[in-house]
Amino acid sequence: MPEPITEQAERVLTLWQGSWVAAFAVGILVWGLIIWSVIAHRKRSEQLPPQVRYNMPIEALYTVLPIIVISVLFYFTARDQTYLLETDEPADVYVDVNAFQWSWQFTYEKELDVNGNPVSVAGVPSTSKDELPVLVLPSDSVVHFDLDAPDVIHSFWIPAFAFKMDAIPGHPNEFQVKIKPGVEGDYEGRCAELCGFDHSRMLFTLRVVTPDEYRAWIEEQKANPQELPASPDVQEETPAPDQGQDTASQDAAAQDSSDSAAAAEEEDGQ
Numbered sequence: 001m002p003e004p005i006t007e008q009a010e011r012v013l014t015l016w017q018g019s020w021v022a023a024f025a026v027g028i029l030v031w032g033l034i035i036w037s038v039i040a041h042r043k044r045s046e047q048l049p050p051q052v053r054y055n056m057p058i059e060a061l062y063t064v065l066p067i068i069v070i071s072v073l074f075y076f077t078a079r080d081q082t083y084l085l086e087t088d089e090p091a092d093v094y095v096d097v098n099a100f101q102w103s104w105q106f107t108y109e110k111e112l113d114v115n116g117n118p119v120s121v122a123g124v125p126s127t128s129k130d131e132l133p134v135l136v137l138p139s140d141s142v143v144h145f146d147l148d149a150p151d152v153i154h155s156f157w158i159p160a161f162a163f164k165m166d167a168i169p170g171h172p173n174e175f176q177v178k179i180k181p182g183v184e185g186d187y188e189g190r191c192a193e194l195c196g197f198d199h200s201r202m203l204f205t206l207r208v209v210t211p212d213e214y215r216a217w218i219e220e221q222k223a224n225p226q227e228l229p230a231s232p233d234v235q236e237e238t239p240a241p242d243q244g245q246d247t248a249s250q251d252a253a254a255q256d257s258s259d260s261a262a263a264a265e266e267e268d269g270q
Protein backbone atom coordinates (compact mmCIF):
# COMPACT_ATOMS: atom_id res chain seq x y z
CA MET A 1 0.00 0.00 0.00
CA PRO A 2 1.27 3.53 -0.73
CA GLU A 3 2.02 5.79 2.22
CA PRO A 4 -1.39 7.24 3.20
CA ILE A 5 -1.52 11.04 2.89
CA THR A 6 -5.03 11.62 4.23
CA GLU A 7 -6.66 10.81 7.57
CA GLN A 8 -9.20 8.75 5.64
CA ALA A 9 -6.41 6.74 4.00
CA GLU A 10 -5.02 5.94 7.45
CA ARG A 11 -8.39 4.45 8.32
CA VAL A 12 -8.44 2.36 5.13
CA LEU A 13 -4.94 1.08 5.85
CA THR A 14 -5.91 0.11 9.40
CA LEU A 15 -9.02 -1.72 8.18
CA TRP A 16 -6.94 -3.53 5.55
CA GLN A 17 -4.29 -4.56 8.08
CA GLY A 18 -6.93 -5.63 10.60
CA SER A 19 -8.63 -7.79 7.96
CA TRP A 20 -5.32 -9.51 7.21
CA VAL A 21 -4.70 -10.16 10.91
CA ALA A 22 -8.17 -11.69 11.24
CA ALA A 23 -7.66 -13.75 8.06
CA PHE A 24 -4.30 -15.05 9.30
CA ALA A 25 -5.72 -15.90 12.72
CA VAL A 26 -8.47 -17.98 11.12
CA GLY A 27 -5.98 -19.45 8.63
CA ILE A 28 -3.49 -20.50 11.30
CA LEU A 29 -6.28 -22.10 13.35
CA VAL A 30 -7.58 -24.02 10.32
CA TRP A 31 -4.14 -25.10 9.11
CA GLY A 32 -3.24 -26.10 12.67
CA LEU A 33 -6.35 -28.27 13.02
CA ILE A 34 -5.74 -29.89 9.63
CA ILE A 35 -2.11 -30.71 10.44
CA TRP A 36 -3.01 -31.93 13.93
CA SER A 37 -5.74 -34.26 12.64
CA VAL A 38 -3.51 -35.57 9.83
CA ILE A 39 -0.81 -36.48 12.35
CA ALA A 40 -2.85 -37.47 15.41
CA HIS A 41 -5.44 -39.47 13.49
CA ARG A 42 -3.30 -41.07 10.82
CA LYS A 43 -4.00 -44.66 9.86
CA ARG A 44 -2.49 -47.05 12.44
CA SER A 45 -4.19 -50.33 11.71
CA GLU A 46 -6.66 -52.02 9.38
CA GLN A 47 -9.37 -51.71 11.99
CA LEU A 48 -12.10 -49.18 11.20
CA PRO A 49 -12.03 -46.33 13.77
CA PRO A 50 -15.21 -45.64 15.79
CA GLN A 51 -17.79 -43.99 13.51
CA VAL A 52 -19.40 -40.87 15.02
CA ARG A 53 -21.95 -38.41 13.66
CA TYR A 54 -24.25 -35.58 14.69
CA ASN A 55 -22.11 -34.02 17.37
CA MET A 56 -24.51 -31.18 18.19
CA PRO A 57 -22.07 -28.85 20.03
CA ILE A 58 -19.61 -29.01 17.13
CA GLU A 59 -22.33 -28.61 14.50
CA ALA A 60 -23.55 -25.50 16.33
CA LEU A 61 -20.00 -24.18 16.57
CA TYR A 62 -19.60 -24.50 12.78
CA THR A 63 -22.51 -22.08 12.38
CA VAL A 64 -21.88 -19.73 15.27
CA LEU A 65 -18.15 -19.12 14.67
CA PRO A 66 -18.47 -17.93 11.02
CA ILE A 67 -21.37 -15.68 12.02
CA ILE A 68 -19.19 -14.09 14.70
CA VAL A 69 -16.27 -13.64 12.26
CA ILE A 70 -18.51 -12.10 9.58
CA SER A 71 -20.24 -9.86 12.13
CA VAL A 72 -16.94 -8.45 13.34
CA LEU A 73 -15.70 -7.82 9.78
CA PHE A 74 -19.07 -6.30 8.88
CA TYR A 75 -19.05 -4.01 11.88
CA PHE A 76 -15.64 -2.51 11.11
CA THR A 77 -16.37 -2.25 7.37
CA ALA A 78 -19.69 -0.48 7.94
CA ARG A 79 -18.18 1.81 10.57
CA ASP A 80 -15.29 2.83 8.27
CA GLN A 81 -17.48 3.17 5.18
CA THR A 82 -19.73 5.59 7.04
CA TYR A 83 -16.69 7.59 8.11
CA LEU A 84 -15.14 7.60 4.61
CA LEU A 85 -18.32 8.81 2.92
CA GLU A 86 -19.01 11.64 5.38
CA THR A 87 -19.20 15.00 3.60
CA ASP A 88 -20.57 17.20 6.36
CA GLU A 89 -17.41 18.93 7.49
CA PRO A 90 -16.98 22.43 5.99
CA ALA A 91 -14.12 22.09 3.48
CA ASP A 92 -11.18 24.43 2.85
CA VAL A 93 -11.16 23.63 -0.86
CA TYR A 94 -14.01 22.56 -3.17
CA VAL A 95 -12.97 20.87 -6.41
CA ASP A 96 -15.25 19.88 -9.28
CA VAL A 97 -13.71 16.87 -10.98
CA ASN A 98 -14.87 16.43 -14.55
CA ALA A 99 -13.72 13.06 -15.92
CA PHE A 100 -13.98 12.83 -19.70
CA GLN A 101 -12.62 10.62 -22.46
CA TRP A 102 -9.69 10.69 -21.75
CA SER A 103 -8.46 13.19 -19.26
CA TRP A 104 -9.48 15.38 -16.36
CA GLN A 105 -10.67 18.87 -15.66
CA PHE A 106 -10.33 20.24 -12.13
CA THR A 107 -12.38 23.33 -11.31
CA TYR A 108 -11.96 25.22 -8.04
CA GLU A 109 -15.57 26.26 -7.79
CA LYS A 110 -15.14 28.99 -5.15
CA GLU A 111 -12.14 30.71 -6.78
CA LEU A 112 -13.17 33.18 -9.49
CA ASP A 113 -10.56 34.59 -11.86
CA VAL A 114 -10.38 38.10 -13.37
CA ASN A 115 -12.98 37.12 -15.99
CA GLY A 116 -15.39 35.84 -13.34
CA ASN A 117 -14.84 32.17 -14.25
CA PRO A 118 -13.78 29.61 -11.65
CA VAL A 119 -10.11 28.64 -11.75
CA SER A 120 -9.85 25.50 -13.83
CA VAL A 121 -7.17 23.08 -15.00
CA ALA A 122 -7.73 20.65 -17.86
CA GLY A 123 -5.51 18.01 -19.39
CA VAL A 124 -4.98 15.80 -22.41
CA PRO A 125 -4.37 12.01 -22.51
CA SER A 126 -0.69 11.34 -21.98
CA THR A 127 1.86 9.20 -20.21
CA SER A 128 4.43 11.97 -20.01
CA LYS A 129 4.39 13.66 -16.63
CA ASP A 130 5.04 17.11 -18.14
CA GLU A 131 1.81 16.99 -20.15
CA LEU A 132 -0.52 15.71 -17.46
CA PRO A 133 -3.05 17.94 -15.72
CA VAL A 134 -1.96 18.89 -12.21
CA LEU A 135 -4.39 18.97 -9.31
CA VAL A 136 -2.89 21.37 -6.78
CA LEU A 137 -4.10 21.00 -3.19
CA PRO A 138 -2.98 22.36 0.17
CA SER A 139 -1.70 20.09 2.93
CA ASP A 140 -3.33 20.16 6.37
CA SER A 141 -6.73 20.92 4.77
CA VAL A 142 -10.14 19.43 4.19
CA VAL A 143 -10.87 18.98 0.47
CA HIS A 144 -14.31 18.28 -0.97
CA PHE A 145 -14.58 16.58 -4.39
CA ASP A 146 -17.65 16.65 -6.64
CA LEU A 147 -17.32 14.06 -9.40
CA ASP A 148 -19.07 14.14 -12.74
CA ALA A 149 -18.59 12.80 -16.26
CA PRO A 150 -20.09 13.87 -19.60
CA ASP A 151 -19.60 10.64 -21.55
CA VAL A 152 -19.01 7.28 -19.88
CA ILE A 153 -18.24 6.04 -16.36
CA HIS A 154 -14.74 6.87 -15.11
CA SER A 155 -13.20 6.40 -11.70
CA PHE A 156 -11.21 9.05 -9.84
CA TRP A 157 -8.30 7.31 -8.16
CA ILE A 158 -5.38 8.69 -6.18
CA PRO A 159 -3.52 5.64 -4.78
CA ALA A 160 -2.06 7.74 -1.94
CA PHE A 161 -5.67 8.45 -0.82
CA ALA A 162 -6.26 4.64 -0.69
CA PHE A 163 -9.61 5.52 -2.20
CA LYS A 164 -11.39 5.76 -5.52
CA MET A 165 -14.85 6.81 -6.55
CA ASP A 166 -16.71 6.52 -9.85
CA ALA A 167 -17.58 9.56 -11.92
CA ILE A 168 -20.91 8.63 -13.48
CA PRO A 169 -22.75 10.62 -16.16
CA GLY A 170 -25.96 12.02 -14.69
CA HIS A 171 -25.19 10.81 -11.17
CA PRO A 172 -22.97 13.28 -9.27
CA ASN A 173 -20.78 11.69 -6.59
CA GLU A 174 -18.94 13.40 -3.78
CA PHE A 175 -16.41 12.69 -1.07
CA GLN A 176 -14.09 14.52 1.30
CA VAL A 177 -10.60 13.98 2.58
CA LYS A 178 -8.47 15.62 5.24
CA ILE A 179 -4.97 15.88 3.78
CA LYS A 180 -2.36 15.46 6.51
CA PRO A 181 0.22 18.15 7.30
CA GLY A 182 3.76 17.58 6.03
CA VAL A 183 2.89 15.42 3.02
CA GLU A 184 3.85 17.95 0.35
CA GLY A 185 4.91 16.34 -2.92
CA ASP A 186 3.71 14.88 -6.21
CA TYR A 187 1.45 11.83 -6.30
CA GLU A 188 -0.02 9.79 -9.13
CA GLY A 189 -3.67 9.98 -10.12
CA ARG A 190 -5.48 7.68 -12.49
CA CYS A 191 -8.74 6.64 -14.04
CA ALA A 192 -9.61 3.25 -12.53
CA GLU A 193 -12.51 2.33 -14.78
CA LEU A 194 -11.86 0.99 -18.29
CA CYS A 195 -13.40 3.84 -20.27
CA GLY A 196 -12.29 3.36 -23.84
CA PHE A 197 -9.46 3.83 -26.30
CA ASP A 198 -7.09 6.07 -24.31
CA HIS A 199 -8.04 4.91 -20.81
CA SER A 200 -4.44 3.93 -20.02
CA ARG A 201 -3.32 7.53 -20.69
CA MET A 202 -6.04 9.11 -18.55
CA LEU A 203 -3.58 10.14 -15.87
CA PHE A 204 -3.01 13.19 -13.71
CA THR A 205 -0.68 14.46 -11.02
CA LEU A 206 -1.74 15.44 -7.53
CA ARG A 207 0.58 18.13 -6.19
CA VAL A 208 0.26 18.75 -2.47
CA VAL A 209 1.76 22.09 -1.42
CA THR A 210 1.69 24.08 1.80
CA PRO A 211 -1.45 26.21 2.38
CA ASP A 212 0.57 29.39 1.70
CA GLU A 213 1.92 28.03 -1.58
CA TYR A 214 -1.58 26.96 -2.50
CA ARG A 215 -2.95 30.45 -1.88
CA ALA A 216 -0.16 31.96 -4.00
CA TRP A 217 -0.86 29.47 -6.80
CA ILE A 218 -4.60 30.19 -6.76
CA GLU A 219 -3.98 33.96 -6.87
CA GLU A 220 -1.65 33.48 -9.83
CA GLN A 221 -4.27 31.39 -11.65
CA LYS A 222 -6.89 34.02 -10.96
CA ALA A 223 -4.69 36.76 -12.43
CA ASN A 224 -3.66 34.66 -15.46
CA PRO A 225 -6.53 32.35 -16.40
CA GLN A 226 -5.30 29.18 -18.07
CA GLU A 227 -6.11 28.81 -21.75
CA LEU A 228 -8.27 25.68 -21.62
CA PRO A 229 -8.02 23.14 -24.41
CA ALA A 230 -11.06 22.87 -26.65
CA SER A 231 -13.72 20.81 -24.92
CA PRO A 232 -13.25 17.07 -25.47
CA ASP A 233 -14.63 15.86 -28.77
CA VAL A 234 -16.22 12.44 -28.60
CA GLN A 235 -15.72 11.91 -32.36
CA GLU A 236 -11.98 11.70 -31.84
CA GLU A 237 -12.48 7.98 -31.26
CA THR A 238 -11.57 7.46 -34.93
CA PRO A 239 -8.01 8.75 -34.92
CA ALA A 240 -7.32 11.47 -37.48
CA PRO A 241 -4.32 10.67 -39.70
CA ASP A 242 -2.03 13.28 -38.14
CA GLN A 243 1.16 12.27 -36.39
CA GLY A 244 0.12 12.73 -32.76
CA GLN A 245 -2.96 10.57 -33.15
CA ASP A 246 -0.96 7.90 -34.99
CA THR A 247 1.42 7.52 -32.11
CA ALA A 248 -1.54 7.22 -29.78
CA SER A 249 -3.13 4.41 -31.76
CA GLN A 250 0.18 2.56 -32.10
CA ASP A 251 0.71 2.81 -28.38
CA ALA A 252 -2.73 1.44 -27.69
CA ALA A 253 -2.50 -1.27 -30.32
CA ALA A 254 0.85 -2.50 -29.10
CA GLN A 255 -0.38 -2.25 -25.51
CA ASP A 256 2.96 -0.80 -24.57
CA SER A 257 3.95 -0.66 -20.97
CA SER A 258 3.64 2.88 -19.72
CA ASP A 259 7.45 3.11 -19.64
CA SER A 260 7.98 2.48 -23.31
CA ALA A 261 4.97 4.60 -24.14
CA ALA A 262 6.53 7.40 -22.16
CA ALA A 263 9.78 6.90 -24.06
CA ALA A 264 7.91 7.07 -27.35
CA GLU A 265 6.23 10.21 -26.11
CA GLU A 266 9.54 11.83 -25.35
CA GLU A 267 11.04 10.94 -28.71
CA ASP A 268 8.00 12.44 -30.29
CA GLY A 269 8.45 15.68 -28.46
CA GLN A 270 12.02 16.14 -29.72
Ligand SMILES: [Cu+2]
Binds near residue numbers: 193
Ligand atom coordinates in the same frame (compact mmCIF):
# COMPACT_ATOMS: atom_id res chain seq x y z
CU1 LIG B 1 -11.64 7.07 -17.61
